[in-house]
Ligand SMILES: *[C@@H]1O[C@H](CO)[C@@H](O)[C@H](O)[C@H]1NC(C)=O
């Protein structure tokens with residue numbers, strides 16, 4: 001009987017261990033009571049992992065139960081080590097196999113390995129009797145073979161470390177009968193072997209020793225105190241051999257669990273039954289009470305399904321003289337949904353870079369609910385509109401993954417509330433807020449506020465003056481959003497842009513480096529780049545157009561007649577000229593533009609104020625009336641040319657006019673400006689001298705002129721804008737006929753200087769009959785002019801320095 005029971009226990013034990021082992025990735029077994037630091041095994045080796053990777057993969061030991069502190073993993077070596085002394089009895093009490101279950105969690109990728117640790121029993125507890133003295137009252141008339149039930153000794157160890165043997169000492173009357181019960185307990189009975197005689201001894205003490213099977217052996221003892229009595233026939237009898245009760249874990253204190261009842265056929269003291277717990281665990285003792293008189297079992301402590309779901313105990317019923325019987329009571333605790341799920345944040349990448357691809361894992365969450373069945377089934381979710389979701393992973397683990405592209409510039413922080421709800425009724429839930437921030441990536445180039453910039457500056461600006469400022473914005477963080485401005489290399493008029501402008505790298509303010517001259521160029525473009533400080537940096541560029549505006553800084557320049565003092569020019573006016581005839585024209589230009597180059601002509605002084613007028617805008621000199629004999633032959637005009645700038649600038653020139661039909665009549669040219677005060681003699685002398693020398697010079701010039709004119713074709717008139725004798729007129733001047741003389745029949749040729757919008761140089765290349773009766777203009781000029789105005793012929797009749805030009 002005993003052997004059979006033990007074999008059964010053994011097989012159960014082996015089966016249980018095998019079951020757990022086969023269900024785990026790793027299983028170890030250690031004796032209890034091992035010191036802290038003891039090595040259980042090497043996880044890394046047993047799982048085929050590199051020990052060096054354990055740290056980077058954030059390996060850790062996890063468990064749902066409260067015994068996590070017992071063991072840990074050494075990340076350096078991969079050893080599984082004991083951290084705290086393990087007492088099997090405390091942890092597993094009577095459980096046949098004391099198995100601790102751990103989980104090894106590895107991240108990236110998330111991996112879970114189950115580890116089971118079997119705690120082997122060590123014989124560290126001695127058998128203990130419930131009472132040191134067992135009181136027994138036996139009739140002297142009792143027959144040999146009468147049996148008396150004794151409470152067995154209890155050894156919290158298991159297996160062969162449990163009580164194995166009972167021994168009686170100091171005794172000649174009794175033997176022990178030990179039977180194994182079906183539930184693994186032992187039925188110990190004292191069997192009367194030799195009749196008692198109250199008259200010889202009316203009480204006796206027998207020592208009972210319980211010995212366990214451990215090595216070394218441990219034992220415990222109790223004294224059986226037998227009082228020899230006259231008569232007590234019947235032991236109490238329970239109405240049920242086995243009581244079973246079930247109550248919810250949230251039962252209030254004082255709840256009646258069950259009432260046991262036993263009856264004794266005897267009368268009086270012999271039939272008065274009292275109840276007591278005989279075999280009961282320490283835990284159960286704290287939770288249940290037994291009323292010794294009524295047999296009511298009540299709740300006196302807090303029940304917790306999660307800690308203990310089943311209690312088993314034996315109840316003794318005893319009559320007044322110690323005859324007893326026992327019954328078994330099993331109390332099952334039913335689960336109530338009294339534990340809300342608990343959310344554990346097992347790992348979190350924080351902050352997360354904003355360029356994380358959708359679906360990337362940023363955290364691992366573990367949810368536990370201590371309730372069982374549906375009360376412990378948990379659903380986990382995120383109820384907000386955030387680009388994150390929970391993906392169920394192994395067991396109670398969830399991965400927190402992104403569902404879309406993140407953008408720190410839009411949302412830089414997330415408070416993600418994770419809600420876990422179990423399926424009990426009513427369901428319990430809990431939530432946890434995870435704070436996540438998004439780290440910047442340099443993903444935005446600086447953007448200029450405007451598509452292009454224009455700066456307006458008047459010429460003659462001071463070097464260093466501010467032209468304008470450009471601004472670019474970059475929403476990235478810190479240096480990734482710090483904008484630095486610079487000029488892109490380029491050229492303006494063949495010189496590097498940096499010699500014209502500079503840009504302040506921090507503020508984007510653009511300064512002129514030099515003074516600009518409108519007459520040199522009117523506008524130019526540069527490119528400004530805005531670059532951020534990220535790595536790699538991002539940049540964009542913008543065009544800045546600089547427009548230079550004109551200032552009236554150039555006075556009119558008179559091309560014809562040449563300014564006073566330089567040369568000497570005289571116009572011939574035929575004596576027969578009628579009023580309104582065009583006599584000459586003052587030609588002037590102004591390098592400025594617009595109003596600043598709008599020229600007006602005035603006669604400021606003249607020999608005969610009533611004889612000539614000048615076109616205000618055209619500069620044409622005309623006779624005002626018919627020439628009469630009485631008019632002085634030599635006429636002198638001083639013409640002032642003014643521009644329209646603010647303030648206006650002006651230039652003056654002198655115009656010498658000779659009223660004569662014949663050039664031969666002309667007195668010495670040099671004297672033309674002087675009053676005729678010289679004596680006739682001196683005049684003749686001078687004429688003679690001049691004639692001789694002019695003849696000689698004319699001869700030479702004719703020869704040179706012929707050769708020169710043959711070799712040199714008439715060429716286009718403009719090599720440069722300013723050196724040309726031409727009338728510079730603002731665009732709308734050509735058609736002005738306010739003065740009534742220059743009509744459209746007038747033959748103007750327009751020439752444009754290179755690259756200029758407004759400086760149209762119009763000048764007369766042919767004269768009409770209408771204007772001068774003799775289509776001749778008398779000039780005294782450097783021979784350069786001859787080539788400019790057309791074919792040049794020698795004119796012997798006129799003399800030296802004169803060049804006759806015609807269309
Ligand atoms: C997240 O919570 C913290 C503190 O609880 C708060 O300071 C922060 O403003 C919250 N952020 C968002 C985006 O709601």
Ligand SMILES: *[C@@H]1O[C@H](CO)[C@@H](O)[C@H](O)[C@H]1NC(C)=O
Nearest residue numbers: 440441442477478479480534
């Ligand atoms: C700037 O962006 C880079 C990646 O482009 C990132 O590594 C860095 O941390 C960012 N700097 C800051 C201050 O956020």
Ligand SMILES: *[C@@H]1O[C@H](CO)[C@@H](O)[C@H](O)[C@H]1NC(C)=O
Nearest residue numbers: 488489527529539540541542
């Ligand atoms: C300037 O910007 C334009 C487009 O905005 C780009 O095509 C060009 O390459 C940029 N130039 C430089 C020098 O960065």
